[in-house]
Amino acid sequence: MPILDIKNLTLEIETAGERVKALDKVSLTINSGEIRALVGESGSGKSLIVSAISGALPQKFHLTADRMSWKGKNLLSMPTEERRQLMRREIAVVFQNPGTALDPSATLGEQLMESIPSELVEGKWFWQRKQSRRKSAISTVHKVGIKHHRHYLNAYPHQIPTDISQKFMLAMALISQPQLLIADDPTRGMETTTKTQVLKLLTRLNQTKSLSILFISHDLLAISSMCHSMTVLYCGQTVESGRMKMLRKRPLHPYTKALLDSAPSFQKDLLPKSLLPTLDGTIPSLKHVPIGCRLGPRCPRAQRDCVITPAVRRIHDHTYSCHFPLHMEKL
Amino acid sequence: MRILLRFSILFILTLLVLVVLSFALIYLFPGDVLNNLTGISAQSEAHRDMLVEKHRLDEAYFFQFTHYVSELFSGNWGQSFVSGLPLKEEIGRALPATIELAFYAMFIAVVIGIPVGCYAGLKSYTPVDYSINSLSMVGYSFPVFWLALLFILMFSLELNIAPLSGRISLLFDIPHRTGFILIDILLAKDIDTSLAMRDAFRHLLLPTLAISVISTASMIRMVRRSVIDVLNRPYITAARSRGLSRWQIFSRHILRNALLPVLPLMAIQITTLITNAMIVETLFSWPGIGNWLIQAIYQRDFPALRVGMLAVASLVITLTITIDLFNRLIDPSRDKYERGTI
Numbered sequence: 001m002p003i004l005d006i007k008n009l010t011l012e013i014e015t016a017g018e019r020v021k022a023l024d025k026v027s028l029t030i031n032s033g034e035i036r037a038l039v040g041e042s043g044s045g046k047s048l049i050v051s052a053i054s055g056a057l058p059q060k061f062h063l064t065a066d067r068m069s070w071k072g073k074n075l076l077s078m079p080t081e082e083r084r085q086l087m088r089r090e091i092a093v094v095f096q097n098p099g100t101a102l103d104p105s106a107t108l109g110e111q112l113m114e115s116i117p118s119e120l121v122e123g124k125w126f127w128q129r130k131q132s133r134r135k136s137a138i139s140t141v142h143k144v145g146i147k148h149h150r151h152y153l154n155a156y157p158h159q160i161p162t163d164i165s166q167k168f169m170l171a172m173a174l175i176s177q178p179q180l181l182i183a184d185d186p187t188r189g190m191e192t193t194t195k196t197q198v199l200k201l202l203t204r205l206n207q208t209k210s211l212s213i214l215f216i217s218h219d220l221l222a223i224s225s226m227c228h229s230m231t232v233l234y235c236g237q238t239v240e241s242g243r244m245k246m247l248r249k250r251p252l253h254p255y256t257k258a259l260l261d262s263a264p265s266f267q268k269d270l271l272p273k274s275l276l277p278t279l280d281g282t283i284p285s286l287k288h289v290p291i292g293c294r295l296g297p298r299c300p301r302a303q304r305d306c307v308i309t310p311a312v313r314r315i316h317d318h319t320y321s322c323h324f325p326l327h328m329e330k331l
Numbered sequence: 332m333r334i335l336l337r338f339s340i341l342f343i344l345t346l347l348v349l350v351v352l353s354f355a356l357i358y359l360f361p362g363d364v365l366n367n368l369t370g371i372s373a374q375s376e377a378h379r380d381m382l383v384e385k386h387r388l389d390e391a392y393f394f395q396f397t398h399y400v401s402e403l404f405s406g407n408w409g410q411s412f413v414s415g416l417p418l419k420e421e422i423g424r425a426l427p428a429t430i431e432l433a434f435y436a437m438f439i440a441v442v443i444g445i446p447v448g449c450y451a452g453l454k455s456y457t458p459v460d461y462s463i464n465s466l467s468m469v470g471y472s473f474p475v476f477w478l479a480l481l482f483i484l485m486f487s488l489e490l491n492i493a494p495l496s497g498r499i500s501l502l503f504d505i506p507h508r509t510g511f512i513l514i515d516i517l518l519a520k521d522i523d524t525s526l527a528m529r530d531a532f533r534h535l536l537l538p539t540l541a542i543s544v545i546s547t548a549s550m551i552r553m554v555r556r557s558v559i560d561v562l563n564r565p566y567i568t569a570a571r572s573r574g575l576s577r578w579q580i581f582s583r584h585i586l587r588n589a590l591l592p593v594l595p596l597m598a599i600q601i602t603t604l605i606t607n608a609m610i611v612e613t614l615f616s617w618p619g620i621g622n623w624l625i626q627a628i629y630q631r632d633f634p635a636l637r638v639g640m641l642a643v644a645s646l647v648i649t650l651t652i653t654i655d656l657f658n659r660l661i662d663p664s665r666d667k668y669e670r671g672t673i
Contacts, residue, residue, distance in 0.1 A: 055571075089574070103584045114583060176574075
């Protein structure tokens, strides 16, 4: 049973009188208790999906979707207040760039404590409530691996290193005890040991509290070790989506294959000093998106049919959109 | 602590430069130095020598200057040619009147400007915002002397709501204590306090309004711009996505971040404010420093000019530095050891 179900999400940005589809029919489902990875190059629209789910899009972006629901409730037609309560209690978001996502004029402690929904605070009088807030703030801070809580809770965002503020963002997301955590690159810029700690924490929360996670990252190694399923995004289109194991064993879409091949840790028979296989070119800018399958100009298997957008095809719970998929003979 | 030291050094040095300038003024004015300084043409050689010795004009510039500074500190600021009164006393009466006027105008600007500016910023790019913005633009563009004249024409001469000039009706005899009329009324004994207050307020109304229109308009524009800036920051988006209510976001994240950059701009506004106050004083015959200085210019009262200029400049510097210091102390994102600036 999916808790978050998005089907054919299209996001249009108006620039100079022209509408550009920044997201083109993106589908994404997250089951309860699942860790789903969302991967794609920079500029493929991952962060836009995060903003769309959290309702933080600017007015000039036009959002349409066949279905966008949270536990069966339609998110698009939900009244603002209900949506706000939902974001306060059930969904939590860790944004990219922790440095700018923290208010520079408030201490980290204040910001952390205000993220606690009022029903999680014990006590009747304000001093009791304040104490309870402080207690849960300290325990959450410890949980994400910050030791000197006394120092960091009273610090301002510009006084702390980036990886600590990243952890604080995570703490702020987790302190409201959400059911879904949307983590937009939560381990960026951390060194390996800290990263492992954070990933372990997320995995543990997933197992013990059945926290669902939408994990957005570039780090394929981390993704393959902790995520159950993966959705691959290219230039605002979902190219392939399915269980992690299946995708790794038999990627059907050429882009998924290229992505996995570009990570050296996944290749066992890689000769020393050999070139890593990559796709030529770069991801197109939104002003010049190709028609049809947007991978077309870079795709090694592209043929004439690729100027028509491929329909989404499905094999069990593995979906892909490609006219000429790989590995079909084995199926 | 270190920041206080830095600011006080800056303050003292700036004052020193001002004192040097005011000292040099007497040599820069046209005519004989001795004449400028005393206002008396010496009748005889002996008289002249006496005056020269009194003002130490025969000594080197440096000693003249130290003499000037020590005189300033001992409270002997010289005498006005015109009234013959000590300048210290005259300035002591005129300066508070100006400060009072400027303070009320600033108060109105803050009390009206900040809420309206925030409202316009939060409703940015809607018809409400556009109308507030264009109104404030209109208010900002009025020349202050023209506005004051218009007020006199409309409210004093046509509608007869407010009096034309002065601080308080001559019927009330308010002894001079602090120099601030409202406080003096409260301190004064045997007068009808409420009646005097009402009269003083009616006198205050037009000049304050004339100055505050411009200050309020610029305050609205500054606050609006700042709020719009803050609204586009990622931390506001992040706060929204945490599901905080609109009021929580406004009071905890928007307001503080929007007002912090407005404060130094306010310090810059103070110069404009005091200049405007001085212009308006002349029109309303308000017995403030602006009016007094203009009289001094007409009478070529050079000692009055130089000390008056020094007093006004010191006031502006003091306010600017105080606001900057205050801003430095409350803004956590600014380095505590950053150097002071004016």
